[in-house]
Amino acid sequence: MIKINHERIRKAQELMKKEGMLGLMIMNHDDYIYFFNDLRVQPRAIIPASGPPILVGFRAEEDELREQVKNHEIMLFSHVGEQISNIKEVFQNIFKGAPPGMSHRENPKVGMQMWFDTPAFLVDLFRKVNKQVELVPSDPVMDELRMVKDEEEIDKMKKAQSIAAKGMDTAKQLLKPGITGHELATEITYTMMKAGAEGTSTPMHINVGKRSCWIHGTVTKDPVKEGELVVIDLTPTFEGYCSNLARTFIIGQPDETQQKLFDTYLEMHEATRKELKPGNTPGNLDKMGKEICEKHGLGKYHIKGISHGIGLRFEENPASTIIPAHAATKLRKDMTNTVGHTVLAIPGVGGVRFEDIYRVTEYGGVVLYEYPYDYTI
């Protein structure tokens, strides 16, 4: 059900003017939900720097769209070719009506999200058709708007994180020698969907044994063995909002090296949480984490990226493992950031991660949903 958030659109338009953008071309679920509160399948909209937003929909959705947004412009199309030519026309009209200083620029700017979900071929097509436009990342507008969360957003993230916790409970109940990652993933998914998850924002991670060293995650059909480290990372979404809960388990007692990984990681996690304060930066947090790893003789295994922003997108500014410049982003009050994104791993031995989401406050990170750190099964 579309519900246009006029206040957010007004703020976006202010920022667009400041950035010299004539409009935003919305092509991603997260921005669409942010402005229109709807999980549309093919989210497409144009928000000009002045005037009402234009929603782009398929003809078969016409009745439903017109019922929901009576007073706004809706552009309908039946195939991609029509969509492209209509969008082009809209931008041409926006240029014509733009204030002189803007419309006469050689390359008027249009902002678009350029993240993992923005397909290269659509961007190339957009550029080819809208030759008068300089397509720029919409980050200066959207990051500024979205980094700090309001109470309603934080409530949805708490709900998402509580669903992840239910999934983790299932994992703990079922973890035993012989069970496969795929069997665990099946039951965890079932638990999380029954609890209201729409899906997950990343593929599930159940990294077992040597694969617990991996930065990225996967699920295999190999059985879990006693004494192996098992990293589980769950990312269910609720009303589009992301969660991120990671725990590492071991069936039996950890050996000396594994114990050292657990102890060091948990120390680094808690130290980082305490410093999730306005003004601090992900770069500082990583520097501090490295010092803790060094203290335990694990400095050479330290990997940057302990914390990232999260919200309607799984990784939002600051996301320094993707955009190195984000290491300098200053944290602000009421940002929501994870601690525990990076793995501490000794190749050939295994890796450890514990990840939670925190709200940035002047007293340090306040956890969105508390979940225990016990790790032996």
Added chain:
Amino acid sequence: MIKINHERIRKAQELMKKEGMLGLMIMNHDDYIYFFNDLRVQPRAIIPASGPPILVGFRAEEDELREQVKNHEIMLFSHVGEQISNIKEVFQNIFKGAPPGMSHRENPKVGMQMWFDTPAFLVDLFRKVNKQVELVPSDPVMDELRMVKDEEEIDKMKKAQSIAAKGMDTAKQLLKPGITGHELATEITYTMMKAGAEGTSTPMHINVGKRSCWIHGTVTKDPVKEGELVVIDLTPTFEGYCSNLARTFIIGQPDETQQKLFDTYLEMHEATRKELKPGNTPGNLDKMGKEICEKHGLGKYHIKGISHGIGLRFEENPASTIIPAHAATKLRKDMTNTVGHTVLAIPGVGGVRFEDIYRVTEYGGVVLYEYPYDYTI
């Protein structure tokens, strides 16, 4: 477990030389599985037009990668910046070693898949760093290789389609007034994962009532009512191979208009299946489908795109709803194509779809996995 398919690489290299490409930059799961038989999380590899492939991995995966591919070059990196500079160096070396006619071109070509999963910002970054390269779609090489399936591929697709069928059985058992799309999706997902699905290649479609008109699909938490059309489209994957099974149901008896939609769609489906023969084209199939809709007075509701290619990617050449030129792709023996991709919908009333996968033969389409067409619950 990586298993390099040397025969496929040899054929790809022949085609690259023919197309004037110096190499392929692999960034997508489907191409990676095709050449290396592995569901790697961040699939990255370079296949030069001559010489062995280069696998790109994270440092934490080093042991595992070296165990699996002893005799091939492996490039390891710990962060994206390192990855980018290493890939640049590889391409520079490839240019130096390339045959004169190729290395001295102003813009030597490198092929890359440009589909929904190829993020625009990575492509922009690749172009920025590899300025001497003209990045071109790898389709002329990869489509040529992948369009016709071998027996092993068809067996995996049959398995994937059998998993979708189990999911559809669950849907039929549970469909009753009051159940929500989300509840159905939860149980269907559980059934399919228990049967071995890794996940689905598209978000699940459970389009109810007016939303049965939609071309794309979604799942909502609204309850199903008697007399509403319910379109369910399931796309579980097995070892990376895609399935695609869609059925439309109605709780109770269809009214006259709904009955006409069912009858017309099933007639169009069967007529299309019969003509899935080598030499025919998706354009012809749509033309024939339109005539059938016209005969039943539904011509103005006909939408193009009844059939698309499917394999390691959910939509492969021919995928004429995405790439209009594919409407002219000539079908070949042993291609695997769906029939039933497009919806036949009367806005405000509802829509109908029945989709299966067929193997193209000189006798017409042979279904990969038979599933009944009954639609009343």
